[in-house]
Amino acid sequence: MDKTNETNKNGWQCIGEIFNQKGDFFEKTLFLQGYDFSSNIYVIVGNYLSLIDAGNDYTAFIELFNLGFKPTDIKKIVLTHTHLDHSIGIIELLRAYPTIIQKGGFELILHKTAPTNLKKIVKEYGCKVTEVVGGEILKLGDFECEVIYTPGHTQDGICIYHAQTKTVFTGDTVLPDVISMIDKNAGGDLFSYLYGIRSLLKKDIENLLPGHDLPKAFYGKEIIEKTYEALIREITNSDSKTPWIKLAFQLAERGFLEEAIFCCNKELITNPKDLKSLQLKALCLTDLGQYTEAVKLFDEILQQQSNNLYALIGKGKALLGQKKYNKSLEYFNKALKINSHIEEAQIYKGIALYLSGRQEEAMKIEAFKKKLL
Numbered sequence: 001m002d003k004t005n006e007t008n009k010n011g012w013q014c015i016g017e018i019f020n021q022k023g024d025f026f027e028k029t030l031f032l033q034g035y036d037f038s039s040n041i042y043v044i045v046g047n048y049l050s051l052i053d054a055g056n057d058y059t060a061f062i063e064l065f066n067l068g069f070k071p072t073d074i075k076k077i078v079l080t081h082t083h084l085d086h087s088i089g090i091i092e093l094l095r096a097y098p099t100i101i102q103k104g105g106f107e108l109i110l111h112k113t114a115p116t117n118l119k120k121i122v123k124e125y126g127c128k129v130t131e132v133v134g135g136e137i138l139k140l141g142d143f144e145c146e147v148i149y150t151p152g153h154t155q156d157g158i159c160i161y162h163a164q165t166k167t168v169f170t171g172d173t174v175l176p177d178v179i180s181m182i183d184k185n186a187g188g189d190l191f192s193y194l195y196g197i198r199s200l201l202k203k204d205i206e207n208l209l210p211g212h213d214l215p216k217a218f219y220g221k222e223i224i225e226k227t228y229e230a231l232i233r234e235i236t237n238s239d240s241k242t243p244w245i246k247l248a249f250q251l252a253e254r255g256f257l258e259e260a261i262f263c264c265n266k267e268l269i270t271n272p273k274d275l276k277s278l279q280l281k282a283l284c285l286t287d288l289g290q291y292t293e294a295v296k297l298f299d300e301i302l303q304q305q306s307n308n309l310y311a312l313i314g315k316g317k318a319l320l321g322q323k324k325y326n327k328s329l330e331y332f333n334k335a336l337k338i339n340s341h342i343e344e345a346q347i348y349k350g351i352a353l354y355l356s357g358r359q360e361e362a363m364k365i366e367a368f369k370k371k372l373l
Helices: 015-019 058-066 084-096 116-124 190-201 220-235 244-253 257-270 275-287 291-304 309-321 325-338 343-355 359-363 366-372
Strands: 029-032 041-045 049-052 074-078 107-111 128-132 137-140 143-149 158-162 167-171 207-210
Touching (some): 074 137, 116 128, 143 190, 220 244, 291 309, 325 343, 343 359, 343 366, 359 366
Parallel strands (some): 074 107, 167 207
Antiparallel strands (some): 029 041, 137 143
8 A cells, every 4th residue: 555645744754654664765865745836855864964856945944954954964955957846945045044155055966957047046155066967876865876867847857766775756757646747948848758757767666756746655667657658648649548559650650669669568468469569569679779579579479470471571680680690591581482572571681691791692682782782
């Protein structure tokens, strides 16, 4: 059961208590839920305090310091993006607590595409600004966290991922129950959003610490996938009744190969032996250079239909990608034995011959010779 749905308290709370999970990271991460005009704020406690987003509510810091922390304990602030409901708290801190500046300030960490005005103000107060692009490992308290670039909602969106606990701070990139609007004025766009969510799906994620609403334990991946599905349907201008395989073909035709594979997988959940889904997935994997997985799928298809031309040519292409030129020839020859007029099989047979050192034989294939010239 997701115990985070039961949380309805005011003030700072420990993530470990909200999730009912033990471990240093959960026990040392505090959470304050934001309201309409202020984001959630997270604090990682160590020898110093690291903030994930600063919100837009000066009372948040009054409450934090009432817990026994001091303003000068704040040494790092990471912004998931620079919308005011996530960032204006930085200005509140600098104006209300001058001791922060007197003790050397803090380090502001944000994406390099973030607006320059905030960076300029923070630097004028004497604080350090660190720009990231994604892939960096940040030391936040006692923990190492990875920066994942997730544009889409805004151009400067990032998520912060703690691999050991499979936990991610998502800002507005992923929210539990709604899809964030795309702020074009802040450089957001639909295709970048898809890229950002795709990057998250490649990580092993269980726990979601969003910029709004309540943290979610255990169901992080499912929530991210729902966001991904919604974006796919928006790109294809389709509704929930459109079959996954239909979406897969639309996406593949437009070059969205990873999204096409995602839709094929959805179709295969209900029909594991669906030939159209298996074929399209295998072809997309081949085009993405994932040849080993593609070969396995083509073998699965050929077990069902040994004379399937798409699978024979597709497996030959995947073997070509693995540089198994002589082996690939077997499958192009099988396809041409079924239908000697298939130009694609002729061309790829020529490629296999040419790359295996049999150039003279390759040049005797007119379709290959024409393509080469």
